Amino acid sequence: MAWRYALMIDPAASDDTRTDFDSTFSEVDPSAPALTVGELSTQRGDGIFESIGVVDGHAQEVEAHLQRLAHSAEICELPAPHLGQWREAVRRAEAASGAGESVIKLILSRGVEHGPTPTAWVTVAPAADFTEARTSGIRVAVLDRGYSIDLPGRAPWLLLGAKTLSYAVNMAAIREAKRRGADDAVFVSSDGFVLEAPTASLVIRRGDTFVTPAPNGGILHGTTQLSLFEHLADRGFATAYETLPVSALYEADAAWLLSSVRLAAPITAVDDRPLAVDADLTASFNAYLLSPRD
């Protein structure tokens, strides 16, 4: 994969009134060294990120991603991001993204150890080809996330609602799913409620209602799921947030994993139980998700 663009950002304070950020941006060669060994992102996964899908030069749902970045910063006690500065950085990345599908990644790190400020950067890379996952679907393995459904609210230091750079467990869960013959994982709480996938949100269909696990402080609020729910409402479907036992996934009429870059991937099997795939409905979801969205 060739990275297309990288922009280092000197983060402005959130109360900074400036609107010209030229002096805070520095374009770098994405294949050349840009970070020091003292970076806390690299030493401790201590920072936050967002991945924004880009289709033919249009970055999708930028505001929702920026809001979530700010939310993650709050949970992690990082300085509040200056959203105007990030918006402008995304605009520059968007301009460098080219045709087809790509991904803009925003990273806000706590900085260099003992250093004065956070470090931050934005990259653009071409997206992988997800045609197969979007059309033929994916198999998922159910994996225990290890905590009970009511934990996140009483243990905020576990950072469960933040999109942190500490993603080793998410990556290990996907490897475990592949070892089990699946393509992706769905996490369940230790008391048996479905949560989310390591890098995606879950949506199930039950009759004419589309349901996603209720935000409980331990689930990232998926920007793509939010966008799809708006689309479903426009089409006259009911949508709901519910605390869902894992049986609801096994017994769903259909289910999808939703994420910013892969978009809607229909689930063909949960562990060894097949799920029906509605090819036309899924295609309509992805057509919508590939259209320009703000």
Add this chain to the structure above:
Amino acid sequence: MAWRYALMIDPAASDDTRTDFDSTFSEVDPSAPALTVGELSTQRGDGIFESIGVVDGHAQEVEAHLQRLAHSAEICELPAPHLGQWREAVRRAEAASGAGESVIKLILSRGVEHGPTPTAWVTVAPAADFTEARTSGIRVAVLDRGYSIDLPGRAPWLLLGAKTLSYAVNMAAIREAKRRGADDAVFVSSDGFVLEAPTASLVIRRGDTFVTPAPNGGILHGTTQLSLFEHLADRGFATAYETLPVSALYEADAAWLLSSVRLAAPITAVDDRPLAVDADLTASFNAYLLSPRD
């Protein structure tokens, strides 16, 4: 803090028979960019590390740290490290460490996204002055780690026994402890058993027996705790690994957090309950821990 030394490593395969690693090492300026934005350590905390204490140019317990690095690599499905190569890298770092106390950090990252191999490096930095923590002691806050004591064995994808770069939660727990007026945290399982501190092991004294939580796959086996237990045995004390309810910490005759760089920090209070400190015994622990150990 001035970094003293940084060495980039091109990781050799564990079955490589070479003994000359010159061509795999590259000394870099620790304050200059050395890592690319595509680094998976920085994007996902996807890698492992070790921190080795150094006293007057002698790196402590190097073999125990190398063995744990290999153990973490196995859990995280990273290529097995060539221990001869790492040993030589530590030797070079040791030579650059200078007088007084410092810390050698070993980092093995999964590499650059879509890249062919892991990336790896070693740094040396002066240690902070921990005299106060070692003599006056530290207050700890008990924090829920969120999982039950029997979880790690059945959910290896949570990587609970590996020293991964995904340390954002460990850092957040220390911030929460400070917010509560303490200096550090002690994690307990959701079912009430003491585990470890975010960056240290716990040892309690009960009469003439010194006890640390039994390894359960979810606790790092502390190199400093292991070394102290050898020392205690030499002095005729009993040592034990036990599954300890949190009440055992509250009711201990004394307790310490043990780590490679801060060494033995006596606990003066657990939440609001004071603990007695044996200043002479603690001083003898730190004198031992500061002596050259292999």
